[in-house]
Amino acid sequence: MRAIEIAEPGGPEVLEWREAPDPRVERGEVLIEVAASAVNRADVLQRQGFYEPPPGAPPYPGLEVSGVVAEVGADVEQFRPGDEVCALLAGGGYAERVAVPWQQVMPVPDGVPLREAAGLPEVACTVWSNVFMIGRLRKGETLLVHGGASGIGTFAVQLAKALGSRVVTTVGTAAKAERVRELGADEVINYREEDFADKVRADVILDIMGAKYLAGNVRALRTGGRLVVIGLQGGRKAELDLGALLAKRAAVHATALRSRPVDEKGAIVRSVVDNVWPLVSAGAVRPVVHAExxxxxxxxxxxxxxSGEHVGKILLVR
Incomplete structure (x- = not known):
């Protein structure tokens, strides 16, 4: 097969389309003939040499794919060759074929084109597991999403609105503000012009910035609020005012998805199929694709x- 290999850590130019060994299908795995993958921040960090794949994962970037099942390993009864699927990966999505534990494989939701489905697994599993399973966002509560025009942001806005929450998000341009309003955001804050912590009080905050936003996030929490940190684009270390957190009886969670064991990912995947896919099939939540x-x-x-100018997902298609 062919795959994107990282010649050496560096800029985009180090990504090379090369011949690579075909993946072997082990017991409990599904071999997918890839139709499309999608670009995530983790892929950029891996390209730069800052985020090595977990042990046992393929060396190629790519945390999600869609495609057709080509082969199933022993003990796999949930899928069969010819099934259209999408999957959450620990790596290896930038390739013509990838083998993945069956627990991380999902049917393509009804009504979603096969290629577009590649933009669903990472955002759906990230948003559902963090905002709803960990953050316990409930109907009528307010969600603050940082980076509302990103792949995760565009999905979080739609899903929270579909489940009856008020959604506030931050963006950096007027054009992005217009797009996220179209997706259902109730309030949009331009972080270049305003301090979000002066504008909103949220029950749950989904944060991709880390250290830079920690103090502001704690200030923006309501009593009993839950801050869920999933990214460190604004740094790793900051001072946490435990007194402010204590006074609000609030909680801070820091989570990662890629490094979780298969069984944990499988539990998230099954919950997504049960709770999120019906909303996707109904058209209440859709993948937002910036480019193929x-x-x-x-x-x-x-x-x-x-460049930071995209809205939603960038897909890699075959």
Whole structure:
């Protein structure tokens, strides 16, 4: 097969479309003939040499794919060759084929084109597990989403609105503000012009910035609020005012998805299929696709992501 390999840590130009060994299908795995993958921040960090794949994962970037089942390993009864699926990966999505534990494989939701389904697994599993399973967002509560125009942000806005919550989000441009309002955001804050902590009180905050936003996030929490940190784009270390947290009886959670064991990912995947896929099939939540780029041109897709001008997901298609 062919896959995108990282020649050496660096910029997008280090991504090369090369011949690579075909994956072997082990017991409990599904081999997927890849139709599309999607670009995530973790792929950029891996390209730069800052985020090695977990032990046993393929060396190629790519945390999600859609495609057709080509083969199933022993003890797999849930899928069969020919099934259209999408999957959450620990790595290896930038390739023509990938083997993945069956627990991380999902049917493509009804009504979603096969290629577009590649933009669902990472955002759906991230948002559902963090906002709803950990953050316990309830109907009528307020969710603050940082980076509302990102793949995760666009999905979180739609899903929270579909389940009856009020949604506030931060963006950096007027054009992005307009797009997230179209997706259902009740309030949009331009972080370049306003301090979000002066504008909103939230029950749950989904944060991709980490250290830079920690103090503001604690200030923006309501009593009993839950801050869930899933990214460190604004740094790793900051001072936490435990007194402020205590006074609000609030909680801070820091989570990662890629490094979780298969059984934990499988539990999230099953919950997503049960709770989120019906909303996707009904059209209440849809993947937001900014662009489709040939997989061989992954470097161009990374340049697009690096520019920060995209809204939603950038797909790599075959």
């Amino acid at each position: 780029v040939p997989m061989a041109d992954a470097a161009e897709a990374h340049r697009m992501l690096d």
